[in-house]
Amino acid sequence: MIEVKSVTKKYGSKDNSFTALNGVSFEVPDGSSVAILGKSGSGKSTMMHIMALLDQPTSGSVLVDGKDTSKMKAHELDKLRNEKFGFVFQQFFMNSNDTVLNNVMLPLKVAGVPAKERRLRALEALRSVEMSEKVKNKASDLSGGQKQRVCIARALVNNPSIIFADEPTGNLDTATGEVIEKILFGLNKKEKITLVIVTHDSDLANKCEHKIYMRDGKIVSKSESKL
Amino acid sequence: MKYLDIIATANHNLRRNKLRTILTIVAVCIGSFTITLTSGLNAGVNGYIDKQLGSIGGDNILIVMSKEMASITSTEPKEYNPKQSTSSSFGMTMNTVNDGDVAKVEKIDGVKKVTPQLIPTVSYIKGKSNVKYQLPLVNQMIDGIKVDLVTGQSPDNNSNENQINILPGYVKILGYESDVDAVGQTLTMATKNPLGNIKEISAKIVGVQNDSLLASGGFMINDALTNILYDTMTEGMSDSVRNNYYAVTATLPSDMSQQQVTDVKARISDLGYSVTSVREKIGTISTIINAITYALIGFGAIALIAASFGVINTLFMAVQERIKEIGLMMAVGMSRWKVFLLFSVEALLLGFWGSVIGISLAYLVGTGISNYASQTFLKDLKGFTLIEFPINYLLAVMVLVMLIAYLAGTLPARRAAKQNPIQALRTE
Numbered sequence: 001m002i003e004v005k006s007v008t009k010k011y012g013s014k015d016n017s018f019t020a021l022n023g024v025s026f027e028v029p030d031g032s033s034v035a036i037l038g039k040s041g042s043g044k045s046t047m048m049h050i051m052a053l054l055d056q057p058t059s060g061s062v063l064v065d066g067k068d069t070s071k072m073k074a075h076e077l078d079k080l081r082n083e084k085f086g087f088v089f090q091q092f093f094m095n096s097n098d099t100v101l102n103n104v105m106l107p108l109k110v111a112g113v114p115a116k117e118r119r120l121r122a123l124e125a126l127r128s129v130e131m132s133e134k135v136k137n138k139a140s141d142l143s144g145g146q147k148q149r150v151c152i153a154r155a156l157v158n159n160p161s162i163i164f165a166d167e168p169t170g171n172l173d174t175a176t177g178e179v180i181e182k183i184l185f186g187l188n189k190k191e192k193i194t195l196v197i198v199t200h201d202s203d204l205a206n207k208c209e210h211k212i213y214m215r216d217g218k219i220v221s222k223s224e225s226k227l
Numbered sequence: 228m229k230y231l232d233i234i235a236t237a238n239h240n241l242r243r244n245k246l247r248t249i250l251t252i253v254a255v256c257i258g259s260f261t262i263t264l265t266s267g268l269n270a271g272v273n274g275y276i277d278k279q280l281g282s283i284g285g286d287n288i289l290i291v292m293s294k295e296m297a298s299i300t301s302t303e304p305k306e307y308n309p310k311q312s313t314s315s316s317f318g319m320t321m322n323t324v325n326d327g328d329v330a331k332v333e334k335i336d337g338v339k340k341v342t343p344q345l346i347p348t349v350s351y352i353k354g355k356s357n358v359k360y361q362l363p364l365v366n367q368m369i370d371g372i373k374v375d376l377v378t379g380q381s382p383d384n385n386s387n388e389n390q391i392n393i394l395p396g397y398v399k400i401l402g403y404e405s406d407v408d409a410v411g412q413t414l415t416m417a418t419k420n421p422l423g424n425i426k427e428i429s430a431k432i433v434g435v436q437n438d439s440l441l442a443s444g445g446f447m448i449n450d451a452l453t454n455i456l457y458d459t460m461t462e463g464m465s466d467s468v469r470n471n472y473y474a475v476t477a478t479l480p481s482d483m484s485q486q487q488v489t490d491v492k493a494r495i496s497d498l499g500y501s502v503t504s505v506r507e508k509i510g511t512i513s514t515i516i517n518a519i520t521y522a523l524i525g526f527g528a529i530a531l532i533a534a535s536f537g538v539i540n541t542l543f544m545a546v547q548e549r550i551k552e553i554g555l556m557m558a559v560g561m562s563r564w565k566v567f568l569l570f571s572v573e574a575l576l577l578g579f580w581g582s583v584i585g586i587s588l589a590y591l592v593g594t595g596i597s598n599y600a601s602q603t604f605l606k607d608l609k610g611f612t613l614i615e616f617p618i619n620y621l622l623a624v625m626v627l628v629m630l631i632a633y634l635a636g637t638l639p640a641r642r643a644a645k646q647n648p649i650q651a652l653r654t655e
Binding site: 052080081083097106107158 | 228229232236243551552554555556557558559560561562563565647648649652
């Protein structure tokens with residue numbers, strides 16, 4: 001469970017500061033799916049970065065499983081992200097010259113998992129997104145939808161409890177976008193992986209249990225879909 | 228990330244831009260090649276000089292001569308001094324030392340033995356083949372010198388027998404089958420008395436010696452043979468003429484410390500003599516070689532510094548290219564320290580490959596030059612390896628190059644480690 005408690009994020013100096021987030025509070029229960037909605041500049045991406053412990057709030061705190069992350073040391077945060085979180089990005093961020101397998105193995109390599117186990121787990125993750133045939137292909141040879149599936153495999157490979165997805169279907173056409181959505185929500189249902197999706201696509205957001213609408217760094221409304 | 232994985236990943240990353248990596252390695256390679264080759268030259272020449280001097284036992288053999296004699300070799304202008312003691316010998320006017328001087332030096336505390344340098348001349352030598360050969364030089368054996376022998380022994384000054392060492396080049400022409408065969412044989416030496424009459428003296432070959440800087444083409448002979456030759460050369464001359472010497476050799480105990488040797492030298496100098504050690508005489512060669520090789524090593528160092536900028540540039544480009552990758556690695560939990568290490572190891576690997584290739588090339592080229600030299604212009608100086616590569620030199624060059632590469636790599640590696648993962652991922 002992630003608890004966001006009156007988080008404020010300010011950029012810039014005192015005289016010329018910009019408030020990206022202004023006293024935001026909400027909870028993400030374990031196994032739920034949460035969509036953070038808003039236009040660009042609403043602070044939704046900043047919110048996700050702070051929740052994913054990639055950025056620190058100016059004030060307020062983020063609690064992961066009841067532990068205050070602002071009191072954690074850098075290496076503890078690194079470990080937490082590595083073991084508990086998975087990331088899916090709109091722009092994929094793959095090493096295009098490297099093979100699909102090597103790209104998926106990266107989080108395990110960072111974790112210090114032995115090479116043999118890395119391979120097995122990466123192959124398993126690729127199987128679950130139906131990308132087994134492309135294991136040895138270079139990442140640059142893949143289509144957008146295939147790339148995003150590989151990225152999901154990479155996010156899955158370390159058996160995370162939460163996946164953060166930043167506009168996961170933003171670069172994809174409707175048909176492939178739906179395939180990706182299916183995979184993500186399938187994981188949420190079957191594996192009980194918590195899903196935090198940042199998007200401005202209300203169709204995608206409607207598939208999530210919780211919706212948080214943001215504007216100018218504040219939560220405008222929260223709603224729960226009855227699925 | 229495990230350390231082994233960091234090394235493997237760094238190595239893999241270097242291969243991503245092969246041309247850039249190769250060019251950087253070439254730059255590092257040029258620097259290490261130059262440094263290895265020149266330090267090898269330094270090691271070779273100094274090693275040979277040390278071998279020559281080491282056999283003498285350091286500084287404990289001193290050459291004592293009159294101040295005036297010593298100044299003959301100097302080129303400074305000198306005012307004429309009518310009081311200078313001169314002796315006329317062999318048609319030359321010389322400022323010599325005599326038996327009185329020998330006695331004075333002998334009395335000095337710390338001096339073990341004083342031997343006048345008699346400089347005998349030999350008209351010819353003749354061996355089993357019965358053909359007469361000119362002999363440019365004979366050298367008086369000084370106790371404490373270890374002659375660089377091919378076989379046999381060095382001449383013994385305590386023996387009453389006439390003993391001589393010959394050079395390898397003379398073995399065959401004097402009529403002996405091999406170096407070993409020559410040892411124990413007797414040859415004939417001839418010298419002229421002051422009236423010009425040739426007198427033949429027989430001497431036993433006790434060993435075959437390598438030519439060296441110190442021997443400078445001369446045969447080593449013992450005191451007994453030296454005295455007979457000198458007596459013949461000065462036959463019928465008055466003692467006042469006979470007992471004048473160009474210089475005397477003062478031998479000090481071999482276990483003397485550097486300071487004690489300096490003290491003895493000061494005492495001899497206080498009596499009004501010029502005194503130099505054999506090391507000082509030969510040491511000048513060493514000084515010149517050092518000066519030349521240090522200058523060359525300096526060039527090598529400049530090449531390495533230039534190469535280190537190549538390393539910096541290469542890695543800055545790599546950091547810029549892989550900025551999103553760095554961001555992603557950090558996002559999935561890679562620590563800043565490991566990111567720093569990843570790029571530092573890349574720099575170390577550039578240094579490693581550059582130095583390994585540079586050192587190997589220098590080794591091949593140096594060994595080639597060295598072999599060519601010892602077959603041609605250094606043929607007569609047996610045991611002289613022009614360029615030597617002691618393993619500790621090679622390792623030192625490698626460590627130095629890798630250290631420079633590492634230091635160069637810390638700048639880009641720091642930049643990589645300082646990235647903010649979000650900003651890195653956002654970079655266009």
